[in-house]
Amino acid sequence: MSKYIDINRSKNRVLRTLLISGLCGFLVACDSGEERNTTSTDKTYDILIDGGLVYDGSGASPRALDVAIKGDRIVALGQFAPENAKEVINAEGMAVAPGFINMLSWGADALIHDGRGLSDVTQGVTLEVFGEGWSMGPLTEPMKNIVKARQTNLKYDIEWNTLGEFLTYLENRGVSPNIASYVGAATVRVMHLGPTSRAPNENELAAMQQTVAEAMEEGAMGLGAALIYPPGSFATDEELTALAAVAGRYGGSYQAHMRSEGDRLEESVDGMIRIAEQANMGVEIYHLKAAGKANWPKMDRVIAKINEARARGTDIRANMYTYTAGSTGLSASMPPWLQEGGVEAWMRRLQDPSLRARIIEEINSPGKNWENIFMASGGADNVILVGFKSPALQYLTGKTLAEAAELRGQTPAEAIIDLIVEDGSRVEAVYFMMSEENLKKQMQEDWVSFQSDAPTMAPEGAFLDQSVHPRAYGTFARLLGKYVRNESVMPLEEAIRRLTSLPAENLKIKDRGLLQTGFLADVVVFDPNRIEDNATFIKPHQLSSGMQHVFVNGEAVIRNGQHTGATPGRFVKGPGYKGQN
Numbered sequence: 174m175s176k177y178i179d180i181n182r183s184k185n186r187v188l189r190t191l192l193i194s195g196l197c198g199f200l201v202a203c204d205s206g207e208e209r210n211t212t213s214t215d216k217t218y219d220i221l222i223d224g225g226l227v228y229d230g231s232g233a234s235p236r237a238l239d240v241a242i243k244g245d246r247i248v249a250l251g252q253f254a255p256e257n258a259k260e261v262i263n264a265e266g267m268a269v270a271p272g273f274i275n276m277l278s279w280g281a282d283a284l285i286h287d288g289r290g291l292s293d294v295t296q297g298v299t300l301e302v303f304g305e306g307w308s309m310g311p312l313t314e315p316m317k318n319i320v321k322a323r324q325t326n327l328k329y330d331i332e333w334n335t336l337g338e339f340l341t342y343l344e345n346r347g348v349s350p351n352i353a354s355y356v357g358a359a360t361v362r363v364m365h366l367g368p369t370s371r372a373p374n375e376n377e378l379a380a381m382q383q384t385v386a387e388a389m390e391e392g393a394m395g396l397g398a399a400l401i402y403p404p405g406s407f408a409t410d411e412e413l414t415a416l417a418a419v420a421g422r423y424g425g426s427y428q429a430h431m432r433s434e435g436d437r438l439e440e441s442v443d444g445m446i447r448i449a450e451q452a453n454m455g456v457e458i459y460h461l462k463a464a465g466k467a468n469w470p471k472m473d474r475v476i477a478k479i480n481e482a483r484a485r486g487t488d489i490r491a492n493m494y495t496y497t498a499g500s501t502g503l504s505a506s507m508p509p510w511l512q513e514g515g516v517e518a519w520m521r522r523l524q525d526p527s528l529r530a531r532i533i534e535e536i537n538s539p540g541k542n543w544e545n546i547f548m549a550s551g552g553a554d555n556v557i558l559v560g561f562k563s564p565a566l567q568y569l570t571g572k573t574l575a576e577a578a579e580l581r582g583q584t585p586a587e588a589i590i591d592l593i594v595e596d597g598s599r600v601e602a603v604y605f606m607m608s609e610e611n612l613k614k615q616m617q618e619d620w621v622s623f624q625s626d627a628p629t630m631a632p633e634g635a636f637l638d639q640s641v642h643p644r645a646y647g648t649f650a651r652l653l654g655k656y657v658r659n660e661s662v663m664p665l666e667e668a669i670r671r672l673t674s675l676p677a678e679n680l681k682i683k684d685r686g687l688l689q690t691g692f693l694a695d696v697v698v699f700d701p702n703r704i705e706d707n708a709t710f711i712k713p714h715q716l717s718s719g720m721q722h723v724f725v726n727g728e729a730v731i732r733n734g735q736h737t738g739a740t741p742g743r744f745v746k747g748p749g750y751k752g753q754n
Contacts, residue, residue: 272299306399423749560601
């Protein structure tokens with residue numbers, strides 16, 4: 174019998190009620206915020222989740238309770254007669270939990286194409302958070318052209334200007350999960366400076382700060398940066414601190430893909446701590462990792478640094494995905510100077526014969542003041558090509574960079590350059606860089622939440638035109654299956670806290686993240702014995718299994734493991750929002 178399900182296997186409601194009485198003392202003596210009534214007939218619930226084992230998101234031990242939903246809210250937890258509900262969900266043998274929060278999603282454009290968000294909602298994700306470095310607003314007309322130029326197989330018109338307008342557009346268009354976003358530091362920079370590497374002058378910095386303020390008032394969660402990629406990498410810590418401080422004044426936080434996740438990992442963490450302390454605000458490290466085998470021993474020191482900072486009152490935390498491989502473009506194997514001035518300037522330099530030898534040398538060398546992801550991976554055998562814009566190159570999808578280079582009669586560095594030029598894109602790739610031991614160490618820290626760092630997809634249609642990192646389909650199920658159930662890295666109740674109330678608290682969302690009376694009804698029902706990631710690096714387009722029911726704002730988007738077609742997702746506003754709810 175599973176260690177997760179014992180009480181709720183009882184088919185006898187009276188026995189189950191007595192067991193709860195034994196756990197709580199008396200039903201009425203349980204948490205004052207919850208209703209405990211086994212015979213109530215004075216209420217009608219829209220949905221009653223009956224007979225499950227409730228993990229409320231707080232990290233507390235699970236309890237056998239029913240969850241009653243009316244409209245978009247949780248209205249009671251306790252024991253209730255089924256006849257009091259319009260619909261009864263039989264959750265015998267199941268875990269019932271708050272909906273999961275994906276702290277870094279790249280699903281914004283995919284949700285325009287397919288609002289179901291199938292790869293995530295089938296894992297229990299009910300809130301997607303965007304905005305690592307680049308956000309879908311604010312956009313000028315030239316910036317809209319940049320976004321259009323980046324589009325691959327998913328084409329869409331840009332019918333918005335600001336970040337708030339985009340999130341409202343997406344909500345009105347219809348999406349299954351809730352949506353939120355940070356405003357991208359690179360987006361703000363390009364809006365006022367273009368793709369140049371120079372620092373802003375005093376007036377330009379003031380204008381950038383005003384743009385951040387406007388985004389916060391429209392509902393942004395804070396400021397998000399990606400400091401490994403141009404043009405985000407051109408920003409100094411002083412510039413970022415000035416922008417982050419504006420978000421902090423509105424109650425927002427600062428999240429960053431740090432300048433280095435490998436050779437200068439510890440120095441980058443120090444930089445995050447400085448921003449937290451100078452701006453007096455919460456900061457979060459995007460996808461914490463120690464990249465490159467030589468850097469794996471640094472993780473113990475990084476964790477110690479963060480815990481020391483937290484002990485003295487600094488609000489620093491991190492999120493992560495559950496794989497030893499990362500994913501980004503082949504462009505991350507090239508020095509930032511190549512990419513200054515935008516895509517056209519970058520492509521011209523790559524095709525300049527006088528620069529080719531220098532570029533190849535820098536690809537094959539550790540980065541000086543930049544992060545060379547190719548070197549961190551250990552070589553071309555550890556890089557898998559997963560995303561091309563050009564149909565003519567898609568035959569290389571799923572091959573290693575070493576295999577592709579051999580097929581083309583080139584060295585790996587030559588193939589990196591020419592594939593980017595031929596495809597007219599950064600060419601998406603998977604890099605194997607991290608250790609399993611470090612992954613587990615990170616998970617065991619109570620300040621670590623989780624994210625996919627991937628688009629929301631479906632194993633059908635246009636999504637099959639490219640491969641993808643399996644984290645797009647399996648991050649959250651992999652945590653609950655591989656690491657919680659199979660390897661006991663942490664208890665299930667703690668894993669659920671990290672997926673729910675911890676990120677909600679960090680985002681300062683007041684009415685999501687817990688199964689609590691009065692909270693919005695983002696609720697998942699899954700089998701802890703069957704939750705499983707099925708996506709692999711060879712066959713990534715496979716949905717996870719074990720998630721039976723998912724409710725978003727009280728409406729079922731997954732019922733009996735199948736998508737219902739419902740799109741009740743909402744724009745979740747950040748703490749500085751000044752508009753009308």
